[in-house]
Amino acid sequence: MTRPVRSIATGWLSAPHFAPAVLLIVAYGVVPFAGSDYLLDAVLTPFLALGLAALGLNLLTGYAGQVSLGSAAFLAVGAYAAYNFNLRLHGVSFLMSLMAAGLVTAAVGIIFGLPSLRLRGFYLAVSTLAAQFFVQWALTKFGWFSNNNPSGVIDAPQLTVAGIIFTGAVGRYLFSLTVVVIATLFAIHLLRSQVGRNFIALRDHETAAKVLGVPLLRTKLLAFGVSSFFIGIAGVLWAFAYLRTVEPAGFNLDRSFEILFMIIIGGLASIRGAFLGAAFIVVFPLLLSRLGAALLGNVFDSGVLEMSQRIVIGALIIGLLIAEPRGLIALVDRLAERVLRRSPRPLPRSPQF
Amino acid sequence: MFDYQFFVEVLVGGLLSGVMYSLVAIGFVLIYKTSGILNFAQGAMLLFAALTFVSLVERGVPFWLSLSATLMIMVGLGITVERTVLRPLVNQSPMTLFMATLGLSYVIEGAAQLLWGTQVHGLDLGIDDVPFELGGVLISRFDLFAAAIAGALVTAFALFFRYTRTGLAFRAVADDQFAALAVGLRLSRVWAAVWTAAGIVALVAGLLWGARLGVQFSLSLVVLKALPVLVLGGFDSVAGAIVGGLLIGAIEKLAEVYIGPFVGGGIEAWAAYVVALGFLLVRPSGLFGQRLVERA
């Protein structure tokens, strides 16, 4: 992005520990028992997978300022790499394949991040489309990736970690949840380190960063690499914990836009923003369609409902951008501040992240 | 034995389809040039224009009447977009505006299908696409017609930019929005005019592409063919869009026909991007794009 985004909620200091702790207790303690199969399999698991992908993209676009429209391709690389590691390296555990898939995606991400050394803004964004189309073509073209399945479709392997097999809706949800929690902690740790500072320096004032001696080449490629690592892991969750069979066409350009939507709507350079955006994009259309079906089900057929829902979502996205260009997280923080100001405990001045 | 005649045929076919890409690319350039926005709703506008025209014709409205009616609708669309989306988001970052146009494309796509239905429509512009031989090389009549229309459109825009007052205003705003504002140019009116011009380009492109693949939802996917052209030609140059389109069209087809078989075919989609990307690493702002002078 050529001009730095006025980002207030970009603090990377530790968040107040109250909210995340409650969230974790509910996520592990309450949801697996109270949640229905539908809620777990069709709402929460996709939310976790896409939230992790949004977190990865936010590291690249929100924190390091490098725009990418190729996230779906990296999801695909993650999924197919994990499938092949699991299939071909017999001794290796699924967890190892997961990590290896992340590293392979990071490598691919770095390769497709090379243009960022010379390009900026929309030129860079459109150049990452090369990744999108190339990966999609390669995965359908070379049968080896999908174990020579005639139609390029792969089936999910067993989700096993150290002997524990995660099956059923609850198992898949817990597996995804654990992977996402660990990844988020790793992201927080990264953003607190010097590398995290270099990302933001690169975004806010590339020339000043250069003068100070920030290794621009390494930092940009690292941003692409780390971001692709997260998106690759998210790809594995999407393919094996959620859909359980996957084809390259599922990782198309609309998916890349969807992930970009999440971090823009949720809030650039904000970890909570990434997950908030994912919740909005995953849950809201379902809510809208159920609402539409319930209220107007018999009046219009599902086609008309779907089209009007598309209009509502488009209008809502524009409305949100107008109301709060810095994303939902800025809106939420403002509301929280207004609420907390009335309560005795003042919100600490240091920024949330 | 290299078949020269076939090579020329592929080249000419590529150039002519490249013209169709530039037609779509011009719509992007108009808006980017004057407001720095990459308008991803261009595809939806293309679909909306073609669908409106075809639905009117199928309801018995004569050709020229439905054409002007569609033009009026595109003018209305241009003004409403400026009023409802652009004005509240003025001087936001390019990324936020890009996202707004994505939201806009959802709205327009939904409205188009809600208004005119999701049926597939045939569109006959009265040009039968029977090819004719020119020195052994097969040339499609329709593509020539499309190239002529695109040529006419580009010259019209070139004249418009150079010799009309509004054209001058477009160039002023493109060069420096604040300076233009300072000399009293009504930015909102210029942007409304720009979006209308882009709407008209969308209509022309919609009709030509619609005649080729039928007027249906997939018409909006044509923008993906225009993006490498923009990258190669530069986001803010009409000339770049034309030359870029010709280059991408030709190289894409030659790559598919000659390199494709060795790698399994179907390489068109990403070959165009690789070509544009390779070129960009030499000139980071495209063929004719303004060289951004890097200020410390």
Next chain:
Amino acid sequence: MRLSRSLRAAALAAAIGLSAALPTHADEQFFPLQSYRVGPYAAGGTGFFGGFIDYLNLINIRDGGVGGVKLTWEEGETQYEVERGVEVYERLKSHPGVAAWNPLSVGIAYAMIDRIAKDKVPLITINHGRTDSTDGRVFPYVFPLLLNPYSETSGIVNYIASREGGADKLKGKKIVVLYHGSPYGKETIPIYKLLADKYGFSLGQIEVPHPGNEQQSQWLSIRRAKPDYVVLRGWGVMNPVALKTAQKVGFPVDHIIGNVWSNSEEDVIPAGDAAKGYVAITTQASGAEYPVLQEIIKTVYGAGKGNLDDKKRIGSVYHNLGIVNGILNVEAIRIAQRKFGQRTLTGDEVRWGFEHLQLDPARVQALGAKGLFHSINVTWDNHEGDGRVTFQQWDGTKWKVVSDWIAPDWAFLRPIIEKSAAAYAAEHNTKVRTSDETPVSQ
């Protein structure tokens, strides 16, 4: 702002709606429909699901349901996207009395194979889906009724042979297959190679990258290869563009043979006169002259309950496919009711019905579908049912049948299918059934 307050109230209402169980009385048989009426494949979706719902309405109005059991259904929009199809599946699977799933989408069907096996509910993939799912021993709950991609290919090759005057005339001929760059498109690459070796014709297979709105280079390569026939294995916008580009490069349109997903009115209308003379395979004829169509027009559309909003599409290829699919589903339930009684059946009982779905031409005539489709003969280990195919030519306004019913070369195909099914069974360690007793779920 005002918008968000009303949205919060609406969201609350939906949440309550989500959890309240639907009141159901005893004897109803439910069809969950993962339909797509929006997006690039809306034409196919509205036609097929329109036909299916029209037939269910006919059964309800005319016969009061099947054996007194009323048929109900609910649609969930998927836009032909896999994850939305999965979402609709998870939402509707726990609805009481689910008879069968009819997604009409390769991607969604693949994603559901292991789910329906666990939930023991039949998955119907008429004319498409996994080729090896024909082998009922490994895929007890999957039914590629009438046709699977391999038998379709064999039908096309047999038709070309008939036009050339016999299978031996195929030797030395050149056939190019233009396929859509997707799992659906690539499914038949191996079988075309096998048939090319068997009959000695030379073969070219060219991929059209999705969505296929630009095919200049593909058709120029075809022009250079100068094949005798081009098989169009397309889907969506790719079909009209193929016909238009063929005209542009001067390839004779009557030598283009469309497969079962390039054979509808919506595939040819946008191509205008470039499509005149184009031939395509079909398992069901088009046209509204068949008795079952007339009944639907009279009773269903007469009562204002017709699903198609554009009346001109009654009797179109997709509409009739939906109706035929409706007939097969209803007859399977009727057969199952004879064994299990006239009540709401479980998914597994309906599976039994499908595994005994034998409709000979006489029964087909009794159902008012003579000429619409030939016959079907599903057994516990052959879930396709030896569906015959015919070929139709587009004369600019409608399809005309130009061949009699052709049978694919089942004997040649069966071993290939069984080998592929065995490989799937090994990879997923599923138990291969030996008789038609109820399969134990994996």
Next chain:
Amino acid sequence: MSLVATTGAGAIILARTQERAAAVREADAARPAAEATLVAGVAEPVLRLESVCLSFGGIAALDGIDLTVRQGEIRAIIGPNGAGKSSLLNIVSGLYRPDRGVVWLARERFTHVPTTRLAAHGVARTFQNLALFKGLPVLDNVIMGFVHRRSAGFVRQMLSTREARREEAEARAAAEEVISFLHLGSVKHRLAGGLPYGIQKRVELARALVARPPLLLLDEPLAGVTLGEKQELAAHVRNARDAYGASIVLIEHDIGVVMGLSDRIAVLDYGRKIADGTPEEVRSDQAVIDAYLGVTHEGETERGI
């Protein structure tokens, strides 16, 4: 140990800081040999420009400039708008490549200074219109001044090895110290983007000072601040030289402050050096008076950053 160095810094504080500055210098022995220029006798100049020329498409921004900066000197460069002051600084920091001429950083000769290696050569700079990292708090902005010293790479930082933690602590301590030195303690955790202009100027100075650079390039550090802040910043600049031992190149408009603050002044006009000497010599030089007060040229607006 956050001694508050007030503007009227007493001798004690001065002595304490100089003695510590000396200690720090030994600790930096590891720095490239070029820094060890403190030989006896006439000190080797810290910075030397030899007939540097630069033109923007025909317009000569700098026309044959020779300039030297001695160790521990506050070297001012003044001149009317568009004289080429900022361009000169951009050449020294490598952002512009001169058409002709050479830049000597201590004993190393460059025709085009490698910007990414600038900090390693002990050169730090501020920018004319603020180049802070809006999205980082003040403390982190200042820690960024230490980035060229960090050797622990991504992996070691992620594993937070002993070495990585030591480097982080070291950078944090240096930042804390320079923050208290410049009275920025109260805004330490606030985002740099939201602070008032004057304070942002001080943060940028702190970021430049944190790694104790032997050579400090200040591009109009006092521009656009209130009179009170100007006095304070001037004192900080002098402290930077006295406490941190940095040689300073100062570009400034405010003649009053420059005269009081600098050891030697070079005057540029239309890209040429028209005077160079002590403040007294320059004040009485007729050419300088003409350039500033008398003859008006139809000069373009100030270019550069």
